[in-house]
Amino acid sequence: xxxxxxxxxxxxxxxxxxxxxxxxxxxxxxxxxxxxxxxxxxxxxxxxxxxxxxxxxxxxxxxxxxxxxxxxxxxxxxxxxxxxxxxxxxxxxxxxxxxxxxxxxxxxxxxxxxxxxxxxxxxxxxxxxxxxxxxxxxxxxxxxxxxxxxxxxxxxxxxxxxxxxxxxxxxx
Amino acid sequence: xxxxxxxxxxxxxxxxxxxxxxxxxxxxxxxxxxxxxxxxxxxxxxxxxxxxxxxxxxxxxxxxxxxxxxxxxxxxxxxxxxxxxxxxxxxxxxxxxxxxxxxxxxxxxxxxxxxxxxxxxxxxxxxxxxxxxxxxxxxxxxxxxxxxxxxxxxxxxxxxxxxxxxxxxxxxxxxxxxxxxxxxxxxxxxxxxxxxxxxxxxxxxxxxxxxxxxxxxxxxxxxxxxxxxxxxxxxxxxxxxxxxxxxxxxxxxxxxxxxxxxxxxxxxxxxxxxxxxxxxxxxxxxxxxxxxxxxxxxxxxxxxxxxxxxxxxxxxxxxxxxxxxxxxxxxxxxxxxxxxxxxxxxxxxxxxxxxxxxxxxxxxxxxxxxxxxxxxxxxxxxxxxxxxxxxxxxxxxxxxxxxxxxxxxxxxx
Numbered sequence: 001x002x003x004x005x006x007x008x009x010x011x012x013x014x015x016x017x018x019x020x021x022x023x024x025x026x027x028x029x030x031x032x033x034x035x036x037x038x039x040x041x042x043x044x045x046x047x048x049x050x051x052x053x054x055x056x057x058x059x060x061x062x063x064x065x066x067x068x069x070x071x072x073x074x075x076x077x078x079x080x081x082x083x084x085x086x087x088x089x090x091x092x093x094x095x096x097x098x099x100x101x102x103x104x105x106x107x108x109x110x111x112x113x114x115x116x117x118x119x120x121x122x123x124x125x126x127x128x129x130x131x132x133x134x135x136x137x138x139x140x141x142x143x144x145x146x147x148x149x150x151x152x153x154x155x156x157x158x159x160x161x162x163x164x165x166x167x168x169x170x171x172x
Numbered sequence: 173x174x175x176x177x178x179x180x181x182x183x184x185x186x187x188x189x190x191x192x193x194x195x196x197x198x199x200x201x202x203x204x205x206x207x208x209x210x211x212x213x214x215x216x217x218x219x220x221x222x223x224x225x226x227x228x229x230x231x232x233x234x235x236x237x238x239x240x241x242x243x244x245x246x247x248x249x250x251x252x253x254x255x256x257x258x259x260x261x262x263x264x265x266x267x268x269x270x271x272x273x274x275x276x277x278x279x280x281x282x283x284x285x286x287x288x289x290x291x292x293x294x295x296x297x298x299x300x301x302x303x304x305x306x307x308x309x310x311x312x313x314x315x316x317x318x319x320x321x322x323x324x325x326x327x328x329x330x331x332x333x334x335x336x337x338x339x340x341x342x343x344x345x346x347x348x349x350x351x352x353x354x355x356x357x358x359x360x361x362x363x364x365x366x367x368x369x370x371x372x373x374x375x376x377x378x379x380x381x382x383x384x385x386x387x388x389x390x391x392x393x394x395x396x397x398x399x400x401x402x403x404x405x406x407x408x409x410x411x412x413x414x415x416x417x418x419x420x421x422x423x424x425x426x427x428x429x430x431x432x433x434x435x436x437x438x439x440x441x442x443x444x445x446x447x448x449x450x451x452x453x454x455x456x457x458x459x460x461x462x463x464x465x466x467x468x469x470x471x472x473x474x475x476x477x478x479x480x481x482x483x484x485x486x487x488x489x490x491x492x493x494x495x496x497x498x499x500x501x502x503x504x505x506x507x508x509x510x511x512x513x514x515x516x517x518x519x520x521x522x523x524x525x526x527x528x529x530x531x532x533x534x535x536x537x538x539x540x541x542x543x544x545x546x547x548x549x550x551x552x553x554x555x556x557x558x559x560x561x562x563x564x565x566x567x568x569x570x571x572x573x574x575x576x577x578x579x580x581x582x583x584x585x
Binding site: 104110111114115118119122125142145149150170 | 419
């Protein structure tokens with residue numbers, strides 16, 4: 001026991017001792033994102049604002065035409081009431097092959113994020129298929145999903161949920 | 173009987189509640205010299221050990237350092253099985269000299285001592301190393317207190333991806349964005365983070381090198397790219413892509429490249445996770461009409477259903493020891509964390525909250541971190557697998573979500 005205690009107290013003073021963990025041996029860059037971080041306090045955050053130029057990417061669509069298709073609960077088919085609106089978007093896209101649109105699918109707030117991302121994708125693809133049937137070529141439209149990440153309405157009642165079950169057509 | 177413990181620094185509070193089956197009573201007093209330390213090491217260690225569910229902290233009522241032989245009979249009277257003593261000294265160069273000794277109170281034996289010399293910013297890491305040391309000496313198992321977790325916060329319209337200590341503290345931002353970030357996932361070595369970012373106005377999968385802050389796009393195919401997860405050998409990622417229409421699973425080399433399709437179903441296949449030996453992929457599919465968890469060979473092949481109770485089972489996470497599956501099940505409109513014993517198939521709900529999301533196992537297979545809502549705020553919680561000991565993680569402000577528990581790293585003892 002005494003030899004053990006002696007060994008421990010020696011280790012407290014010696015460097016490179018195998019039985020103690022010397023934290024100043026831990027490479028600092030394992031603890032944080034920058035090369036030199038005395039105290040580990042520096043932040044190596046990557047700021048994504050402006051990285052994609054996304055804020056410059058919004059373009060106008062057909063004037064005066066609604067851009068949102070709403071869906072019933074647990075439904076992924078486009079209701080007839082949106083047909084006229086989709087006709088107008090299809091004509092707009094067919095008129096100029098350089099125009100590109102993204103259809104962004106959304107869900108209400110209930111449920112898991114990844115499964116809702118996939119449900120939103122179903123809605124976006126339903127609208128994409130509707131536009132495709134109206135003669136819009138595939139390379140002009142991309143169906144993407146935001147899942148439950150960007151609700152249009154923050155409430156937890158049925159009318160808020162209804163406003164969130166949607167697909168939006170955006171021109172980019 | 174509920175038990176709460178608080179650290180002395182009012183800013184950070186760890187709330188631990190519940191009663192475990194077997195908890196080792198361990199006595200703590202402040203370390204000698206702790207009053208000059210920016211971090212109250214004994215409090216951080218106590219919170220770590222209590223969060224594990226296997227320890228109960230007792231105030232020793234005195235300050236004693238690692239050089240003294242303590243009054244162990246007094247500790248026995250207190251009901252303690254173990255005692256931690258120590259000291260902190262500030263050195264001339266501004267660093268801190270932290271020393272500790274652990275005592276077996278029952279047998280009256282010295283279980284060992286450690287010492288660390290660290291800068292102020294590494295005092296929390298030193299505390300977690302001490303927690304690992306105590307945990308390993310008293311349980312014989314490896315501690316997870318020096319591991320890291322990742323999580324996302326949303327504050328107003330600002331999203332941040334954080335890398336933090338296992339207690340949620342000491343968080344450093346890996347990404348700040350005005351658009352959502354979801355599904356962060358640690359690589360098996362803990363050096364990289366995959367995640368989904370919407371900064372390009374569609375979901376794109378990035379892999380981020382934590383040390384350098386450099387990142388690369390791994391999947392930006394037509395449509396949506398999401399749900400990244402790593403194979404245990406780190407060479408392959410399974411992802412969900414909509415490039416072929418619908419949401420289906422693909423395998424992609426972790427360095428990038430052409431994806432290989434893994435599932436072919438008419439429904440949604442998503443949220444893949446590899447089994448610990450890498451031979452199987454568990455995932456969510458609604459091919460049967462509602463989302464359930466399935467398992468298929470990682471090389472491709474038929475899928476077998478794993479969850480049979482309820483009509484909505486998602487977000488699988490597997491323990492490293494291969495015994496447990498954690499997931500979220502919708503029961504009567506509430507989303508509740510469940511743990512299934514994979515040998516027997518029996519599952520239990522282990523929370524009393526109703527908006528649970530994204531469970532993730534600690535690398536010792538004994539704890540889970542998950543996201544939930546409490547009092548209208550999104551919060552992160554840890555829990556033992558039986559649900560008895562839960563702790564709310566503090567740390568960054570705003571709504572906390574999307575946790576993932578990192579692996580052991582090789583610098584750990």
